[in-house]
Amino acid sequence: MLELRGVVKRFGEAQALGPLSLAIPEGRTTVLIGPSGCGKSTLLRMLIGLAPPDEGEALFGGAPLSGQLPEARRRTGYVIQDGGLFPHLTARENICLMPVHLGWTERAQAERVDALAALTRFPAERLDAWPAELSGGQRQRVAIMRALALDPDVLLLDEPLGGLDPLVRRGLQDDLREIFRALSKTIVLVTHDMHEAAFFGDLIVLMRDGAVMQQGCIADLLEHPADPFVTEFIRAQRSELPL
Amino acid sequence: MRRLLITLMLLAWPAHSWAVTVGSKAFTEGVILGEILTGTLKAAGIDATHRAGLGGTRIVYEALKGGDIDAYVDYTGTISGEILAGRNASTQDAMRAALREDGIGMTGSLGFENTYAVAMRADRARTLGIAAVSDLRSHPDLELVFSSEFLDRKDGWPLLRARYGLPQSDVRGMEHELAYRAIGAGAIDATDVYTTDANIPAYGLTLLRDDLDVFPEYQAVILYRLDLPADAVAALGRLEGRIDVARMQALNADVTLHGKSEQAAAAAFFLPGAQRVSNASGLWRRLARTTAEHLSLVAISLGAAILVAVPLGILAFRRPRIGQAVLAAAGVAQTIPSLALFVFMIPLVGIGGPPALIALFLYSLLPIIRNTHAGLIGIPASLRESAEALGLPRGTILRRIELPLAAPSIMAGIKTAAVINVGTATLGALIGAGGYGQPILTGIRLADTGLILEGAVPAALLALLTQGLFELAERRLVPRGLRLPHPAPGA
Numbered sequence: 001m002l003e004l005r006g007v008v009k010r011f012g013e014a015q016a017l018g019p020l021s022l023a024i025p026e027g028r029t030t031v032l033i034g035p036s037g038c039g040k041s042t043l044l045r046m047l048i049g050l051a052p053p054d055e056g057e058a059l060f061g062g063a064p065l066s067g068q069l070p071e072a073r074r075r076t077g078y079v080i081q082d083g084g085l086f087p088h089l090t091a092r093e094n095i096c097l098m099p100v101h102l103g104w105t106e107r108a109q110a111e112r113v114d115a116l117a118a119l120t121r122f123p124a125e126r127l128d129a130w131p132a133e134l135s136g137g138q139r140q141r142v143a144i145m146r147a148l149a150l151d152p153d154v155l156l157l158d159e160p161l162g163g164l165d166p167l168v169r170r171g172l173q174d175d176l177r178e179i180f181r182a183l184s185k186t187i188v189l190v191t192h193d194m195h196e197a198a199f200f201g202d203l204i205v206l207m208r209d210g211a212v213m214q215q216g217c218i219a220d221l222l223e224h225p226a227d228p229f230v231t232e233f234i235r236a237q238r239s240e241l242p243l
Numbered sequence: 244m245r246r247l248l249i250t251l252m253l254l255a256w257p258a259h260s261w262a263v264t265v266g267s268k269a270f271t272e273g274v275i276l277g278e279i280l281t282g283t284l285k286a287a288g289i290d291a292t293h294r295a296g297l298g299g300t301r302i303v304y305e306a307l308k309g310g311d312i313d314a315y316v317d318y319t320g321t322i323s324g325e326i327l328a329g330r331n332a333s334t335q336d337a338m339r340a341a342l343r344e345d346g347i348g349m350t351g352s353l354g355f356e357n358t359y360a361v362a363m364r365a366d367r368a369r370t371l372g373i374a375a376v377s378d379l380r381s382h383p384d385l386e387l388v389f390s391s392e393f394l395d396r397k398d399g400w401p402l403l404r405a406r407y408g409l410p411q412s413d414v415r416g417m418e419h420e421l422a423y424r425a426i427g428a429g430a431i432d433a434t435d436v437y438t439t440d441a442n443i444p445a446y447g448l449t450l451l452r453d454d455l456d457v458f459p460e461y462q463a464v465i466l467y468r469l470d471l472p473a474d475a476v477a478a479l480g481r482l483e484g485r486i487d488v489a490r491m492q493a494l495n496a497d498v499t500l501h502g503k504s505e506q507a508a509a510a511a512f513f514l515p516g517a518q519r520v521s522n523a524s525g526l527w528r529r530l531a532r533t534t535a536e537h538l539s540l541v542a543i544s545l546g547a548a549i550l551v552a553v554p555l556g557i558l559a560f561r562r563p564r565i566g567q568a569v570l571a572a573a574g575v576a577q578t579i580p581s582l583a584l585f586v587f588m589i590p591l592v593g594i595g596g597p598p599a600l601i602a603l604f605l606y607s608l609l610p611i612i613r614n615t616h617a618g619l620i621g622i623p624a625s626l627r628e629s630a631e632a633l634g635l636p637r638g639t640i641l642r643r644i645e646l647p648l649a650a651p652s653i654m655a656g657i658k659t660a661a662v663i664n665v666g667t668a669t670l671g672a673l674i675g676a677g678g679y680g681q682p683i684l685t686g687i688r689l690a691d692t693g694l695i696l697e698g699a700v701p702a703a704l705l706a707l708l709t710q711g712l713f714e715l716a717e718r719r720l721v722p723r724g725l726r727l728p729h730p731a732p733g734a
């Protein structure tokens with residue numbers, strides 16, 4: 001479904017990413033993880049055409065992404081850390097931006113919103129509230145509903161739980177995994193939290209300085225580290241809790 | 244276009260059926276003489292209208308050359324020293340020949356001379372022992388204030404200072420009628436006056452002798468377009484020698500000292516027994532007229548500015564390089580003094596409403612362009628990318644996301660432009676566009692505080708009203724979601 005071939009991205013003089021190649025497995029959850037500035041968000045943005053590669057190619061469904069941007073974007077949902085909700089639109093209006101643009105009937109819109117609210121456990125009576133009136137966790141649920149509005153094949157999430165307080169984070173984390181399981185879509189999630197990566201990821205891609213250090217399931221990373229950095233990165237996060 | 248129309252009308256109709264437009268400079272005597280010219284033409288059976296108090300020499304002469312007006316009264320000294328500056332026309336014959344090149348004719352003197360003189364309060368002059376301009380040399384500390392026109396014109400202060408070798412360095416410019424009030428109150432020592440001015444005895448002023456004969460002759464003459472019909476020229480010519488200095492001073496006194504309107508004073512010239520026109524009766528009518536003029540100046544110029552500036556702001560946002568140029572150009576237009584802008588505009592669009600509308604339009608652009616641009620630039624990158632990632636086309640993103648998010652900033656820009664516009668529109672009166680500036684200018688000219696307030700108070704109220712209306716509009720147009728307090732992150 002998604003593939004990067006020999007991509008390079010530069011920001012000014014510095015080489016931010018690559019050259020790297022990566023195939024995202026279809027219908028599974030892939031987690032991109034690494035320290036700040038390792039290029040994981042850039043890689044995610046490359047998958048939806050927000051950061052086109054300077055060299056190499058991003059492929060969507062086997063064809064270059066750049067040649068089919070509008071269609072590919074409609075088949076992809078994208079959620080960022082603070083939700084990226086438009087403050088001048090209510091929760092419902094945020095969710096229905098694309099359905100309205102595509103001319104769905106009011107009834108079809110309402111049905112879709114109700115289904116999504118049930119899926120994401122969002123209180124239906126808050127659907128007509130403004131983003132500023134919602135809690136952080138609620139805003140993030142609305143962002144996920146907006147990303148899923150057109151029932152896309154792919155869901156990209158950039159630190160969707162970052163910036164939430166621990167309790168809210170925990171609740172949303174559980175719900176999110178259930179959503180992922182229920183949908184069985186191709187999901188790419190960016191995080192810097194190893195626990196989160198292990199919790200969500202069928203495949204974990206560990207990155208450092210714009211390069212992929214290792215990819216595999218959590219057991220692979222633990223038992224067969226490709227580089228001392230892999231072990232170091234995992235251990236550093238494990239020892240966060242002294243208990 | 245106007246010329247073409249006039250030519251067609253000349254071909255189609257007998258000369259009598261087209262209207263002569265008389266102009267006048269923005270001072271009492273000029274306006275009275277404009278009324279007299281208009282009355283004279285009407286008395287000869289020629290349709291005539293008066294566009295009163297248009298501004299300084301430059302503005303009125305350009306209007307004459309451009310065909311916006313057909314005749315007005317000027318002075319030989321002004322003609323040779325200012326209009327024909329550098330063309331070396333010192334005699335009346337030489338002036339006539341030079342004016343002919345502009346398509347302008349000149350009558351003989353109307354019978355009086357209104358030359359410049361330097362005036363001081365009689366008591367102060369006596370105390371200091373000053374009787375002639377050359378006596379000013381020994382009093383370098385005197386505070387001289389001249390009308391801006393006198394200060395700048397070649398035959399005014401520069402010539403006076405050079406010829407007499409005057410030492411005063413702190414010389415300032417002031418509106419002429421204000422200078423009279425200042426000298427009357429003892430706030431300044433000397434100023435320039437016109438010799439026919441009725442204020443000279445009223446403020447107890449004495450004229451300093453021009454002992455070196457520096458000031459040129461200032462005979463009042465009529466300048467008219469050579470394409471005027473012969474009967475109109477003949478009617479104007481009959482005014483030669485009809486008004487002597489005493490008559491002119493009396494006419495000026497009727498207006499400045501006795502509170503008559505220029506129309507009433509001029510009517511008395513034709514019909515010595517004419518009744519004085521009451522000043523108060525027409526207050527509401529005048530107010531309705533100036534309000535309508537002012538509102539249409541503001542509404543049209545601001546409306547056009549919004550229609551042009553918002554797209555320009557969007558362009559500046561989308562194409563940063565063009566954007567810099569657009570913002571710079573609008574910034575430059577903003578720095579041109581309004582009077583200068585009006586003068587530039589006269590050869591292009593004439594006098595009255597159009598140049599004022601264009602100037603106000605230009606002044607309104609910058610705040611709107613800048614705020615539209617700033618509002619769009621200020622949208623967080625995360626929101627912009629979220630919109631893009633949805634797969635919405637550019638136009639829809641602009642309409643549904645970017646413009647609503649920038650709405651508070653755009654509305655603030657429009658509000659700023661509107662308030663500036665209401666204030667600046669008062670200057671439109673300088674070039675005959677009417678509005679609240681008209682009573683203000685006339686009031687300053689006649690030293691009539693009531694008349695000044697008649698323009699100033701409604702202008703201030705309108706500015707407040709505009710501010711209030713736009714705040715209401717803001718509430719309607721800015722989406723409610725943007726007016727809520729922002730939540731704490733992670734809450």
